Amino acid sequence: MGNKEVIGDGERGFAKGRWCPTKLVVFCNGVTALVASLRPWGKGAGGGTCHPPVLPKRSVPSSASSSGPASTMQPSRWIAAWLLLLQACPPGRSQQAASPRTDIRDCSVDPPYLPPTATNTTARLAALRDAMRAHSVHAYIVPSTDAHMSEYIAERDSRLGWLTGFTGSAGTVVVTLDRAALWTDSRYWTQAERQLDCNWELQRTTWIKSIGQWILEWVPAGGNVSLDPFLFSIDTWNSYSQALQGSGRALVPIETNLVDQVWGDQRPPPASSEIYSLPAEFTGSSWQEKVSGIRQQMEEHTRSPTALLLSGLEEIAWLFNLRGDDIPYNPVFYSYTLLTSTNISLFVDEGRLTAEARQSLRAGCPGPLCVELHNYSQARAHLQRYAQGNVTVWLGTEYTTYGLYGVIPQEKLLEDSYSPVMLAKAVKNSKEQELLRAAHVRDAVAVIQYLLWLEQTVPQGQVDEFLGARHIDALRWAQQHSRGPSFESISASGLNAALAHYSPSNTTRRKLSVDEMYLTDTGGQYLDGTTDITRTVHWGTPTPLQKEAYTRVLMGNIDLSRLVFPPNTAGRNVEAFARRALWDVGLNYGHGTGHGIGNFLSVHEWPVGFQSNNVPLAAGMFTSIEPGYYRDGEFGIRIEDIALVVEAQTKHPTGEEPFLTFEVVSLVPYDRNLIDVSLLSQEQIKYLNAYYETIRARVGPELQRQQLEEEYRWLQRNTEPFPLASTAAAAAATLGTLAIGSLLSVLLAGLQA
């Protein structure tokens, strides 16, 4: 599954001509749904009016729930409303919407023009402003994150979404007593225009500097700017603090969340599902061993920290070998941990722990390996008391909120970007590696079943994107140890694949066709591991560009996968190997190249990957490798595998730490129909053939074990080795020798005759 780094997404929305538009692009929640050509103005256009759009043949409205966290919600009413708009949209309306103004909304007329997808937020805003007045707050900042800086959030934490109607995964809101604005990035501009009502200004940037300037403009000196300190990371808090410094506006944290207060009993209730122990067969080591290892790191640290504060939901779940179900697709549970050299305090809703889990945590009580259970809401108070002593608290600044950080005096802090638990979790031990490898074998079975099923059923014209997504989900569920998909399945046909995070829904679905490319980016949660794989296929005749682009994406995937590199290399410094084959001909892709992944944890696991804030690659880390290519309004390609960082065997060993390389653990062959072998180098073909041998060796027996004979044959067909030029040459040479030999025999026979 693609990660969130987006480069040069460009402006989207209704294309704007100088007078009349020449092209109309309709986006559903950021996804291209309809591309219409408009005849150029002046040719046949009478009286200075613009032409209505000429709809292309296949431009049925086929799209789009939201992407990212929002997509984990119930399909909301706005989708239906928006579809109505699209289908009912009269030419006149389209023209008007396509006229050269900067927002789909028109708040300058009375009554304002708003798409039916907009949410009326007048009452919510009024209530929030009442709460602000009661707290003497002149501006209130609302982010899109939760108290653990989670990438995915639960509906209950979607404060920004509820307040504004905007369901994009990233944004910041500032509400003053008479103005309200939303800041979001280019992925979400059109979506925001369609979802916000006229109470909201849309700010097309995410720079905190710009938010600060807006606040200085609309909040008079002497005013209070407030926020919930549990929803802002240390860095973000500092940025706001700096933006307001010396301006006469105070930055005032308020622990009562004002949106929650206004949301009231409409707000979804807290998670109540079970928190359970992961069976020992699915863990790399006992939680006691993990705690001991971390305590050893604390002892060995030059600063001798007395405690470690854990705020990341994944790191706590990993440390204690516990799992929950608090965030869709992510088996985590809300909690904090304070680990000292003698005590372990876990802040969690104790009642949710299974008896077994409670027993596991309490088995060592009393003693240094006894987990004391405290209420989730007590974390801050407990930490504040602890920080009064002669202590040093170690924490990860990337995901600790100011609400906790702020209670620790500066001189008692030991700050790193990531806690030692986060870093320990990132390097899988040999058992964790085996578990993840095993999960990927069963996952490959499900994906192979799916690809064969598509091959057989798509030509009959009855499969659409949504059915496809449901089918792969079902195939995964049928595999041993399955706990369902690891994110909302991406199933995108034709032009829908041009946006990297498209997911179909029950109401918006494009039919799969032998005339289009199809991209499927899916993953599974298994007790032994989390998976994530993308394959792009074409069942008919791809265009030369499609074939070239696919092959070059594959070349990038191969070139990065087979790279040998020194220890301590940062992913950022090698990710261009996944791009070079595309760059060579002027192509590129606008997202990151990979992300870490967990053992039955998050599908995007920090801090591993190829982005600038990732830690250096080390043996035992798992990362996705996922180059792609996207052609707006036409097609999208992505080839994603999960790879394990392993030690490399090099011709000249250094004598120091060994060099590293990748072992690809995703085991599904690529689409032969889309590979132009003539573009591949001999090294790439050799790599590919070796990878296919591995697939046969590891997935073949599992297919047979599951008595999937047809799939087994499909696998054999699709992992046939590609011919090497030298082999071909050698074959030709042999043939030449044979020919001469035969010729000689004939001639000699003739002579002898």
Place this chain on the structure above:
Amino acid sequence: MGNKEVIGDGERGFAKGRWCPTKLVVFCNGVTALVASLRPWGKGAGGGTCHPPVLPKRSVPSSASSSGPASTMQPSRWIAAWLLLLQACPPGRSQQAASPRTDIRDCSVDPPYLPPTATNTTARLAALRDAMRAHSVHAYIVPSTDAHMSEYIAERDSRLGWLTGFTGSAGTVVVTLDRAALWTDSRYWTQAERQLDCNWELQRTTWIKSIGQWILEWVPAGGNVSLDPFLFSIDTWNSYSQALQGSGRALVPIETNLVDQVWGDQRPPPASSEIYSLPAEFTGSSWQEKVSGIRQQMEEHTRSPTALLLSGLEEIAWLFNLRGDDIPYNPVFYSYTLLTSTNISLFVDEGRLTAEARQSLRAGCPGPLCVELHNYSQARAHLQRYAQGNVTVWLGTEYTTYGLYGVIPQEKLLEDSYSPVMLAKAVKNSKEQELLRAAHVRDAVAVIQYLLWLEQTVPQGQVDEFLGARHIDALRWAQQHSRGPSFESISASGLNAALAHYSPSNTTRRKLSVDEMYLTDTGGQYLDGTTDITRTVHWGTPTPLQKEAYTRVLMGNIDLSRLVFPPNTAGRNVEAFARRALWDVGLNYGHGTGHGIGNFLSVHEWPVGFQSNNVPLAAGMFTSIEPGYYRDGEFGIRIEDIALVVEAQTKHPTGEEPFLTFEVVSLVPYDRNLIDVSLLSQEQIKYLNAYYETIRARVGPELQRQQLEEEYRWLQRNTEPFPLASTAAAAAATLGTLAIGSLLSVLLAGLQA
């Protein structure tokens, strides 16, 4: 010439066995000078004593002046003294020195054991401490930079070197009333141990945090920690400030430099040479055009800065088309500039300007293009007055000192890493590009003359490293527009090349031999451009490893040079292409991959290059590309070219900004004797052949114009195209056909007979 980023240089010095050493490595100022094997302890060693070293055959003491800025000084007495030590060193002494302790110095005995290369600093330190007491200073910090954060400094600015005796190019010193310590990186540990006396602790790290902790340990609360604010960048000041925050120690800037005060009249005098105008034929545009362009950027900036403060010596020289001679090899002059929308203030020693230069600057007086001349020392006072108004001052934080920065109120600052002048200078306009190209053609002539001369004279056994360096310098001087070398020529034979910045001296020189590799890294200053090129050669039979390593370094050079990449790509993200061929077999190099270069300015020109703090690559930038490989005690390889970033022709144009690639402007062929063609890919061979064609087309005519016929023939020989495999195969195939044809003829003739 290699830039300064050093990765994993490792610990150097005397090898330490558990009981007796098995290997003795002697470093001269950081350069391997002698490697001696010691027989293993226990075998034939009686009475528990260690064996004396067995000196290898070629281990004549052959080394090393210092590298970096220090190398620009007069050869100092310590080199001679140290050579004496090496040559006179009795076995007993060697054994003692090689015993397992952590410093060459032994300060625990009385009198202390010190190498003769150490400087007695007792009197200097006592005088400094008197000055500190007079200013109520309890710790004084001395850096190795000058007031412009120049990479190279003049002798007059070598305060750290004078105070400590340590001549390495990077370090920080802290002196308290009873302790003194030097912090430096691993390149310089051995050198520091040889040069410091027992007044100094050597701290083997450069982290400011570590310096801060040391200060907290040795300066009691209430103490004053002082420094010269004109020698610290903003960032460094902030780091010290943070390290001491809340500790009860105050960070107090003192404008009088205490080292200068103690140094007194022994300190070299200020530069007094002429500052002159560069003739118009050698400039990209007039200084007035440059100033207008910068003023336009100021106007268009959203913050509307009223002034621009320039502290970088290169940016001032470039802006005004002036040159000087204040720092060896760098044609710059000490100055500051404050450029406002209506005024231009240049702070410089006016008496040093030539009449012509003064006239150029004053031609527009009075008016907005009139340069007002102020004394260099008035910069701070002038800026302070200016900053009292309603102004906004734009500056580059990477190289502006706290001394200037501190006088501008925070809200009146507009901070960027680099000033717009620095960024404008980095992108050469078409005339500047042509000038640099032209300089490289003449520079190639000098280097080709040198390579031919080496080929002819080395076998006679009379050439040594120092003579070689002098010869290439002389050849460059003979070229048109030459202003001498652009840095101290690196001329390193055999094991001396294993250290990337080795330069020979009059007293330490290794003989060049057909049995060893030879590395020459040199550059020239020409009125039209600065050059920098490294070639590594072997006149005899290289070992298989030497040949493989050389070929892989070349493959890296080629792979980065021929890379096509999107606009706004950071060098850091693509520099691994220069390493991959080495990585493939477990090899690597420990320095950066390239740096910007000027038009008759610095050989290391920021902010262009492949390091993490460089700006993204853009068309018009020049950078070196210089992978290498170094094998301690054996040999060193580096292949360096200067390349211009140009627009690329791609098969699929993006329609937006064009993709980029490199045009190599260094025009000297590589050593065919060291290339293993079988390792090269077809694409690499094609690239190499095309590059050789360019060399022939551009350098050939210049060689003929200079009537260098022998060199011309050498060039033709050394730029013969390499055969492509397909051509070879085609040739073989043709041969095969011919053979069958002949065979048939023969047989048919036989039949007919």
